[in-house]
Amino acid sequence: MLAESGYAGLTMDAVAAAAGVGKATIYRRWRTKSDLVADAVAELSSMSIDTPDTGSLEGDLRVLLRWLVAAVNGPLGAATLSLLSALPHEPGLREAFHSGPMGVWSTTFREVWERAEARGEVHEPIAGTAVSATASAPILQRWLFSAEPVPEAFADELLADVVMPLITARNAA
Amino acid sequence: MLAESGYAGLTMDAVAAAAGVGKATIYRRWRTKSDLVADAVAELSSMSIDTPDTGSLEGDLRVLLRWLVAAVNGPLGAATLSLLSALPHEPGLREAFHSGPMGVWSTTFREVWERAEARGEVHEPIAGTAVSATASAPILQRWLFSAEPVPEAFADELLADVVMPLITARNAA
Numbered sequence: 416m417l418a419e420s421g422y423a424g425l426t427m428d429a430v431a432a433a434a435g436v437g438k439a440t441i442y443r444r445w446r447t448k449s450d451l452v453a454d455a456v457a458e459l460s461s462m463s464i465d466t467p468d469t470g471s472l473e474g475d476l477r478v479l480l481r482w483l484v485a486a487v488n489g490p491l492g493a494a495t496l497s498l499l500s501a502l503p504h505e506p507g508l509r510e511a512f513h514s515g516p517m518g519v520w521s522t523t524f525r526e527v528w529e530r531a532e533a534r535g536e537v538h539e540p541i542a543g544t545a546v547s548a549t550a551s552a553p554i555l556q557r558w559l560f561s562a563e564p565v566p567e568a569f570a571d572e573l574l575a576d577v578v579m580p581l582i583t584a585r586n587a588a
Numbered sequence: 589m590l591a592e593s594g595y596a597g598l599t600m601d602a603v604a605a606a607a608g609v610g611k612a613t614i615y616r617r618w619r620t621k622s623d624l625v626a627d628a629v630a631e632l633s634s635m636s637i638d639t640p641d642t643g644s645l646e647g648d649l650r651v652l653l654r655w656l657v658a659a660v661n662g663p664l665g666a667a668t669l670s671l672l673s674a675l676p677h678e679p680g681l682r683e684a685f686h687s688g689p690m691g692v693w694s695t696t697f698r699e700v701w702e703r704a705e706a707r708g709e710v711h712e713p714i715a716g717t718a719v720s721a722t723a724s725a726p727i728l729q730r731w732l733f734s735a736e737p738v739p740e741a742f743a744d745e746l747l748a749d750v751v752m753p754l755i756t757a758r759n760a761a
Contacts, residue, residue: 423596500594500673503736513735545726545746552729555720562686573718584757
């Protein structure tokens with residue numbers, strides 16, 4: 416429903432109707448729309464991806480970045496986008512977003528970088544640096560700020576032209 | 589007003605009151621809130637930056653990225669964020685956003701890359717590639733998806749650890 420109506424367009428009435436229950440049932444559990452959506456956002460975490468373990472950094476990142484492209488093009492992306500503008504005004508929602516889906520995504524990425532470090536594929540910690548941001552950020556920028564589609568090929572271009580060359584250059588430095 | 593109230597919270601009444609005119613005056617010019625905001629978004633372009641021309645790619649990118657950090661932390665960032673969730677549902681707004689502020693920003697970046705190419709600092713065209721996205725995208729990702737602040741030092745880290753090493757590696761390849 417978030418993906419279709421947006422956060423601003425979502426009503427407790429519509430949620431009750433879609434769930435086939437009375438409005439009172441909804442209000443017993445959630446006092447406000449913000450509370451209800453915060454719980455729904457926490458549930459979005461379960462739509463995340465299991466950490467890939469292909470045996471190589473490039474293989475693992477390819478799985479993650481293709482998953483991200485599919486996510487931004489699907490209902491998970493639409494639901495996430497519908498929330499972004501509300502986050503500065505809704506502390507509970509913001510907290511649920513960061514500790515839920517964003518927290519899960521950061522942890523997944525961190526595991527992939529740390530395994531690559533353990534295998535000797537990267538010579539110094541990458542998780543949390545500006546370098547690690549290059550893996551996902553161009554996909555998010557293209558999704559939110561360009562008028563162009565985000566094809567799977569863009570994930571592969573990013574990996575081939577940005578992330579892997581950067582890792583190689585850092586390892587050689 | 590967008591920065592403060594968000595798009596969803598903005599009303600024609602409040603706009604009329606802030607402008608010190610009657611509501612009819614507003615409606616004579618703009619039939620809907622979407623029309624009014626689309627014109628306001630087109631005006632955001634004028635809050636953009638003149639293309640820097642410091643004589644070096646690194647110098648020009650430093651000016652652009654520091655400007656972007658200041659922008660996301662200020663009213664321009666708040667106004668932009670307030671619109672993002674509305675864009676999928678408002679074609680006129682989306683068009684104004686892409687042809688206005690986003691178009692100006694792309695053109696500015698393209699000029700900086702092309703000047704660097706003309707000076708021989710980059711050996712092949714960069715504008716529009718995944719490589720060019722690494723300059724701004726990590727700033728936008730941190731702003732929208734992390735719980736952390738976006739300090740000016742992050743722009744400098746991005747330039748020193750990502751963009752310049754990547755350009756050097758590509759030129760050497």
